Amino acid sequence: MADHNDQNLTPSELLLAETQSWNQLYFFIEHVTLKCALQLGIPNAIIKHGKPMTLSKLMSSLSISPSKYPYFHRLTRIIVRYGLLILQKHEDNNVDDGDDGKGYYSLAPADRYIMKDGPWNSMEDQDSFFFKAWNCLGDWFRNEDPSAFYTAYGDLFWSKLSRDTSSGNWFHANMARDSQSFMNVLIGNEFKDVFKGLTTLVDVVGGTGTVAMALTKKFPDMKCIVLDLPPVEANMLGSENLELVAGDMFQKIPAANAVLLKSILHDWNDEECVKILKNCKDAITGSGKVIIIDMVMENPELDDEFFKHNSS
Numbered sequence: 012m013a014d015h016n017d018q019n020l021t022p023s024e025l026l027l028a029e030t031q032s033w034n035q036l037y038f039f040i041e042h043v044t045l046k047c048a049l050q051l052g053i054p055n056a057i058i059k060h061g062k063p064m065t066l067s068k069l070m071s072s073l074s075i076s077p078s079k080y081p082y083f084h085r086l087t088r089i090i091v092r093y094g095l096l097i098l099q100k101h102e103d104n105n106v107d108d109g110d111d112g113k114g115y116y117s118l119a120p121a122d123r124y125i126m127k128d129g130p131w132n133s134m135e136d137q138d139s140f141f142f143k144a145w146n147c148l149g150d151w152f153r154n155e156d157p158s159a160f161y162t163a164y165g166d167l168f169w170s171k172l173s174r175d176t177s178s179g180n181w182f183h184a185n186m187a188r189d190s191q192s193f194m195n196v197l198i199g200n201e202f203k204d205v206f207k208g209l210t211t212l213v214d215v216v217g218g219t220g221t222v223a224m225a226l227t228k229k230f231p232d233m234k235c236i237v238l239d240l241p242p243v244e245a246n247m248l249g250s251e252n253l254e255l256v257a258g259d260m261f262q263k264i265p266a267a268n269a270v271l272l273k274s275i276l277h278d279w280n281d282e283e284c285v286k287i288l289k290n291c292k293d294a295i296t297g298s299g300k301v302i303i304i305d306m307v308m309e310n311p312e313l314d315d316e317f318f319k320h321n322s323s
């Protein structure tokens with residue numbers, strides 16, 4: 012072990028430094044164990060079972076090699092530790108802890124959300140696609156490329172998705188799944204007044220139209236317009252109260268009573284967000300509104316910054 016005394020660290024600083032460096036070194040474990048759980052089909056096995064499952068039942072329901080059974084509890088322990096699986100186990104010997112005495116496993120809400128066949132099920136594709144770009148961050152700081160994604164792929168993100176059908180397909184399919192689960196909340200009772208009285212709404216930029224389709228179904232008197240890039244719009248079908256417009260939101264946004272931006276602004280820098288919001292303002296007819304649904308920002312300073320810029 013290296014002699015740390017010459018770094019003038021106190022024992023508690025040294026312990027903290029050791030802990031932080033180990034944590035940083037192995038930060039990826041949460042991600043890869045979750046990926047492993049999806050690969051093995053753990054969430055689906057528990058859902059199929061219909062109630063919390065013992066470790067031995069869970070193991071035998073999966074296609075894992077019996078030679079690896081002794082290691083399986085280590086995997087579930089890590090997943091429980093990260094809060095994606097819930098283990099109900101009692102200290103009291105008189106309480107039923109299953110045939111193997113090791114308790115019962117059930118799914119946490121987040122695990123349900125990302126389970127196979129649920130939203131973001133193609134985690135493996137995303138893994139390599141996005142990691143390749145993030146791995147170029149160091150190079151990007153030293154070159155003139157517009158983004159680390161460009162350094163990795165020699166193309167801008169949306170342009171790459173338009174030209175590479177396989178990554179474009181899984182990205183839009185995942186966004187559609189995300190929108191689908193989200194719409195169940197948005198058009199539920201809690202937020203129903205948000206859309207009350209609107210006659211036209213433009214979804215800027217609405218991807219595969221999942222949000223607009225759910226809205227037109229729930230509010231048949233409201234007309235929805237979906238704006239997105241031409242290759243995305245080309246794969247969609249309009250209907251009587253659903254119009255598709257292929258275009259660029261930085262150029263022009265179709266006129267409507269209200270404008271919806273779901274999962275858009277987080278992709279752009281401040282100047283670009285201001286440009287998008289100005290185009291939204293120009294598009295609104297009458298005393299309409301802009302509805303913004305995006306990632307939750309946890310940093311209050313960032314929040315202030317965001318609203319300061321976008322109120323102009």
Ligand SMILES: C[S@@+](CC[C@H](N)C(=O)[O-])C[C@H]1O[C@@H](n2cnc3c(N)ncnc32)[C@H](O)[C@@H]1O
Nearest residue numbers: 169186190216217218239240258259260273274
């Ligand atoms: C993160 S997705 C969100 C899609 C949709 N709002 C949703 O939540 O599912 C961003 C969308 O922006 C579109 N897009 C990117 N740049 C655009 C531009 N300049 N004009 C119009 N659409 C654009 C992409 O094609 C993609 O569908």
